[in-house]
Amino acid sequence: MKNATPDMTNPMPGAAMPNDIVTSRRAFLRFAVSTAVGGGLVLGFGLPARGAVLDTFTADAPFAPNAFLRIDRAGKVTFVMPVIEMGQGTYTSLPMLIAEELEVDVDTVAIEHSPPDDEVYANPLIGIQITGGSTAVRGTYVPLRRAGATARVMLVTAAAQQWRVDASSCRAADGVVTHVPSGRKLGYGKLVDAAAKLPVPDDVPLKPPSEFKLIGTPHRRLDIGGKVNGSATFGIDTRLPGMQFAAIAISPALGGKLVGFDEAQAKAVPGVTQIVRLDDALAVVGAHTWAAKQGLAAANPRWDAGANGTLTTAAVVAQLKAASQRPGAVARRDGDADAAIAKSAQQVSAEYEQPFLAHATMEPMNCTVQVSDDGCDIWLGTQIPGQTQAAVMRLTGFAREQVRLHNHLLGGGFGRRLEYDGTVRAVQVAQHVKGPVQVIWSREDDIQNDMYRPYYYDRMNAGLDAHGNAVAWSHRVAGSSIMARYFPSTIKDGVDSDAVDGSADQPYAIDNVRVDWVAQEPLAVRTAFWRGVGPTRSTFVVESFVDELAAAAKRDSLAYRIALLDKSPRCKNVLQIAAERAGWGQPLAHGRGRGIALCIGFGSFIAQVVEVDVDRSGTVNVPRVWCVVDCGIYVNPDTIRAQMEGGIVFGLSAALYGQITIADGRVEQSNFHDYRVLRMNEAPQIDVYLVKSAEAPGGIGEPGTSCVMPALTNAIYAATGKRIRKLPVASQGEWT
């Protein structure tokens, strides 16, 4: 995924407003530092310090041998994170990587968000500054260790030169260089000026894993001091002198336009100061969000639904289903699947459907902007700082240095903050407002104007021999291509690598395999990446269908899989451990069932067993989930456990309840009462087991979500005999 140039909006330069941005920025810096440092370091009840997450980017330390770390004369160490923390734990695992080699106490470092820069902070696996694809540890495992090791070598060299001794006789530990024979010591802070004058060495050696002190050992999260006392600042927590608040209504009809509103009524609401009209949205600005919301309600905006005013989910699906009957771009061809199926002893066919899904991050869409004649400042939480900066440059005509992005902790990302549509809208509003303005979406707008996980329609055909062994496998994937919009240069021979990720590389050894891909964009519905991306969609289909083959062959679904995985020892291993831990094969009470699934994705291998309890009314309860993870070398095992626990809950929410539907050109869901997610009383017990491995690190933020959906539906089949081929489970109607 290289040379990405997302382009989702037309430039619309607006009038820049004069403002004293220098004064307000200084005031903001004071505010941010006082809250962030106070919150991060001083918890108020004597707990040991953890890292402190700062919301300001400072670049004035004397020693900064690379873009990822700085040390000042007091020995204070600052790490700059190339990816953003959105819950996935990278503000702990990435500091561990640097600290391992730099030899500092990771609990005392300051952590800063990186400024927008698609080169310096490019994700090595993707090519731009982006947090996504479960790439953080995979992409930085070597570069961040090297950043730490390089700095350590320079500090040791500086000490050795000062002592006039051989550097090999010196050791670094805990932020101090020691000359071993004499016992002399110098803290890093005393060495920064001399170290900064040294050339930056190339290719310093990295520690062998046998010497790791941090990597592989559970470490407390560094980012949660402020998350338990309210001082952590998300984008929505930005507060600036003179700041106003804007409530925004975006056309509820997909692609609709604003045609009218009651300006006088809106302006009559106390606290309302201004109304900003956009083509497809109305923003009301006020002294606080409440005034703005009241003003927006009084404005009673009216919309022209336009060409999509009668659109329904059924129409979108009918178009997609028709498209799925066309031959697609071939992503994998082994042997001749069609011929082998035609002459096989038993043929199995199935069609699977997966719905549109909203991201529903807990932090609703928001963005704070101050536009002035010398540029604009933007306070937000984003997974793509560099691309967002570039989008604002196109919109405003400002130069790069005039578009100052201030990133924050994300109140959930899940792919929603891989898009800059919300930022562009906020800047469009702010171009008409004097002084800083926070544009905040209601939960209803957040759900109804999301960019959705696309609807996918998959057609499966297989042939079994007389013994039930699979001899041919044909898989057609049809849906929206996010890659074609987001990373168009990655489309090769018509194949979207994300759309077939987990399908084209499905691990089961079958002689004849064909996987092809049909791109069909839905009418009016904007699509985007969603936690687990391609593997989430593919794993549901592949793991459901292999379960169907086992059932057709009248074989145990675990044994059936294992028999096809002789060439994939890591797959086989995680499946066998998961089955063993879950008591696979042991009898269960009536109404209960176990399902198993395998997920290969993001460089990791995961197996899960879900146990369900289906009552007479068809209500599905999930008492337990077992999860086995082989993600190669792991950095912070507790983060992996947390990501599996959370990813499983996220995936169960979607599989059981999640769907966005359309009627009359509008999204029908609006808030958590009708876009239902798992709650405390529904959360299963989750057993996570980590496989020790020396393989390269794999990603862990997403595959937990990908694996649980088919494990759930396979369990429902085991419990009831009902095969779920269309998600969510709750959409089946009466079925027990």
Next chain:
Amino acid sequence: MTTLNVNGAVRTVDVPAEMPLLWILRDVLAMTGTKFGCGKGLCGACTIHIDGQPMRSCITPVAAADGKRITTIEGIGATPAGKRVQEAWLALDVPQCGYCQSGQIMSAAALLAGNPTPSDADIDGAMTGNICRCGTYLRIRAAIKRAAGPKHDDGARA
């Protein structure tokens, strides 16, 4: 003008009587620890205490706090139950993105203040109104048990 008692401090604000406390805390008093999530009392991110009772501040008008004590995430650590809950949250690394955790902690602190030894069903009853999209429910449950004391900690994690 309305006078409020927030975390023991007297604050005077000039707002309409029907204005929800959420926006007064966040936008007028710049106390941003209390979070906006849904605006309809569906997700619990905005949970505060009024005279010790958990309330969804996004649907609670300022008039409802007249003459009463408001406690927010910024002040909950000064209460015995709140302090234990925060310590347990840190010990078990409960938060992921962290956005819902102010509300989770406020609901948990209210539960423990009124019921020092909650059962699993009690925890479900008190916490089911608080959504966590990151899915930290298992650790929330374990942390509540830890905060309740060693007898009630099921030892899920040390």
